[in-house]
Amino acid sequence: MPLPLVPVVVVTVAMTLRSDTKPVKIYIKKPRGTLYWGGAGLNGPYIDDQIQALLKAGIQHVYRGVNTTGYDKTDALWTATTLRYQDTDEWTITSGLDNPSGQFNLIGYSYGSLLAAQTANFYANQGHVVDHLVLIGSPIDSGFLNALIMNKNIKSVIRINLTDADDPLFAGMSQMELIASAKTLMNQDAASGTRRGIGHFYFRPDSDEGRERRARLATFLYNQGLR
Numbered sequence: 001m002p003l004p005l006v007p008v009v010v011v012t013v014a015m016t017l018r019s020d021t022k023p024v025k026i027y028i029k030k031p032r033g034t035l036y037w038g039g040a041g042l043n044g045p046y047i048d049d050q051i052q053a054l055l056k057a058g059i060q061h062v063y064r065g066v067n068t069t070g071y072d073k074t075d076a077l078w079t080a081t082t083l084r085y086q087d088t089d090e091w092t093i094t095s096g097l098d099n100p101s102g103q104f105n106l107i108g109y110s111y112g113s114l115l116a117a118q119t120a121n122f123y124a125n126q127g128h129v130v131d132h133l134v135l136i137g138s139p140i141d142s143g144f145l146n147a148l149i150m151n152k153n154i155k156s157v158i159r160i161n162l163t164d165a166d167d168p169l170f171a172g173m174s175q176m177e178l179i180a181s182a183k184t185l186m187n188q189d190a191a192s193g194t195r196r197g198i199g200h201f202y203f204r205p206d207s208d209e210g211r212e213r214r215a216r217l218a219t220f221l222y223n224q225g226l227r
Contacts, residue, residue: 031093033060033061035119036062044204054218056215059226083115085144086141091119101227104128105133108134113138116134123153125151132155132224135159136162137169159171162200168185197213
């Protein structure tokens with residue numbers, strides 16, 4: 001389910017036909033709710049389970065990220081060479097519906113963290129407030145990461161590195177470090193399958209252990225202020 005866009009931001013502009021015409025208010029849709037993107041492929045049962053865990057933890061109006069109008073590729077090589085750097089294209093959420101959420105949060109895991117980062121960057125630069133940007137197991141470039149942290153319209157950037165679980169990826173890593181991690185990632189992917197979660201794939205397993213990990217993550221994010 002895509003993230004909803006709901007009213008309202010009130011912008012006062014002067015639309016003058018005569019010198020004494022008063023400004024009028026124009027209502028512009030404002031993004032609300034929480035969007036979660038999974039890893040490369042944007043599929044797998046762990047995604048819906050993570051969304052349910054976020055809802056159960058108390059974070060309301062959580063939606064599944066599918067793609068944005070900026071890009072819809074899920075190629076890991078393209079991610080490594082392009083997506084991890086700050087982009088100037090439009091990264092708008094494609095569709096949605098009204099909801100009463102008081103926050104606009106973007107959460108991404110692995111490849112999804114880069115979609116979340118690009119989307120947050122675009123909306124923040126358009127004047128919208130992003131309450132929380134959560135980057136999980138993210139290979140984002142340090143320059144882009146610092147730009148997000150310094151953006152006054154992004155109130156909180158939460159980085160969750162999985163290096164304690166032997167993930168070779170981490171937020172702010174260099175291109176050379178990312179290239180050097182490729183073999184380890186392939187081995188971890190092959191060893192993890194869908195039932196185990198090794199290294200970078202810690203939150204992916206379709207198992208009781210995987211569901212417990214995702215529930216802990218949801219509780220952690222709730223305690224960080226996501227609603």
